[in-house]
Amino acid sequence: MKKTLLLIHTGGTISMTTDESGSVSPALNNPLMGEIASLNVLDDIIEIEAFNLPSPHITPGHMLELKRIIDKTAAEQEIDGVVITHGTDTLEETAFFLDLTLDGRIPVVLTGAMRSADEVGSDGLHNVLSAVRVASDEDSRGKGVLVVLNDEIHTAQNVTKTHTSNVSTFQSPQYGPIGLVTKSHVHFHHAPLSRTHFEISELGGPVALLKVYAGMDSEFLIHAAAAGYAGVVLEGLGQGNVPPSVMPGIRKLLGENIPVVLVSRCFNGIAQPVYGYEGGGRMLYDEGVIFAHGLSGQKARIQLLIALSAGLCMDEVTASFSGH
Numbered sequence: 001m002k003k004t005l006l007l008i009h010t011g012g013t014i015s016m017t018t019d020e021s022g023s024v025s026p027a028l029n030n031p032l033m034g035e036i037a038s039l040n041v042l043d044d045i046i047e048i049e050a051f052n053l054p055s056p057h058i059t060p061g062h063m064l065e066l067k068r069i070i071d072k073t074a075a076e077q078e079i080d081g082v083v084i085t086h087g088t089d090t091l092e093e094t095a096f097f098l099d100l101t102l103d104g105r106i107p108v109v110l111t112g113a114m115r116s117a118d119e120v121g122s123d124g125l126h127n128v129l130s131a132v133r134v135a136s137d138e139d140s141r142g143k144g145v146l147v148v149l150n151d152e153i154h155t156a157q158n159v160t161k162t163h164t165s166n167v168s169t170f171q172s173p174q175y176g177p178i179g180l181v182t183k184s185h186v187h188f189h190h191a192p193l194s195r196t197h198f199e200i201s202e203l204g205g206p207v208a209l210l211k212v213y214a215g216m217d218s219e220f221l222i223h224a225a226a227a228g229y230a231g232v233v234l235e236g237l238g239q240g241n242v243p244p245s246v247m248p249g250i251r252k253l254l255g256e257n258i259p260v261v262l263v264s265r266c267f268n269g270i271a272q273p274v275y276g277y278e279g280g281g282r283m284l285y286d287e288g289v290i291f292a293h294g295l296s297g298q299k300a301r302i303q304l305l306i307a308l309s310a311g312l313c314m315d316e317v318t319a320s321f322s323g324h
């Protein structure tokens with residue numbers, strides 16, 4: 001059955017071309033524009049170029065702008081789903097931002113490419129077509145924002161870029177994809193159990209993300225408190241621990257009512273308050289550090305930013321992280 005989709009381009013390698021020196025940059029005219037329309041797989045397509053940016057240039061402000069475009073278009077006319085083309089470097093952050101803030105009524109699918117539009121074996125158009133098929137599929141409803149590349153369907157919550165250049169870069173460590181796209185079918189084999197949703201209209205923040213390392217001190221954390229950061233996410237060690245020399249910085253932030261969210265820098269497993277030694281997870285938990293269950297640092301940062309943007313108090317921010 002044919003459908004009406006909103007196709008939004010934002011830039012990324014999928015919209016880039018390569019010059020004679022091998023340098024890859026945004027094309028003046030997006031090479032994807034009109035390509036899906038010409039395949040005649042949809043009843044109707046509303047195709048817009050929101051931005052033409054490499055994804056390292058994408059900010060939470062651009063993510064909020066995408067949410068507004070989707071809300072406005074869906075309010076003005078009947079659409080069955082949304083596909084967004086995006087650079088792969090920050091694709092997972094935009095996907096999770098939209099997952100947390102859109103109403104989830106229609107499927108929203110993000111895709112990108114590892115090879116530029118004019119490169120031999122370019123994966124761009126194939127990925128957009130797969131994303132269009134997923135966004136048009138009734139089974140995609142109610143699964144949150146999805147990421148489709150290389151014939152796999154991932155949730156925005158779990159997916160991450162794992163390889164600098166391989167076309168199979170997008171993976172969901174410890175959970176795996178929730179479906180696949182074959183030549184004839186969109187096939188889901190899993191469904192997410194829960195979803196967190198926030199109502200936001202403006203952005204708060206800023207929120208910092210710091211990786212914890214052996215011998216780390218408190219300097220950046222103390223600076224974050226003085227510089228007006230509204231929240232800090234720490235990628236802690238192992239099950240969720242920090243060196244004792246980081247404790248003064250954490251206490252400074254918590255003392256000023258600035259939330260500190262902890263994830264593990266391990267890409268498998270969940271941070272937990274297990275260890276009772278100085279800087280151990282149990283001590284962090286007892287002093288008010290919020291454990292983000294199974295989220296990566298970059299996803300926890302997006303969620304903390306959104307929770308603060310929604311005006312949540314410390315207890316509500318804590319509760320919002322217990323759902324994962």
Ligand SMILES: NC(=O)C[C@H](N)C(=O)O
Pocket residue numbers: 011012013014053054055056086087088089090112113114115
């Ligand atoms: N494959 C890509 O899209 C990477 C590019 N640097 C971007 O994120 O815009």
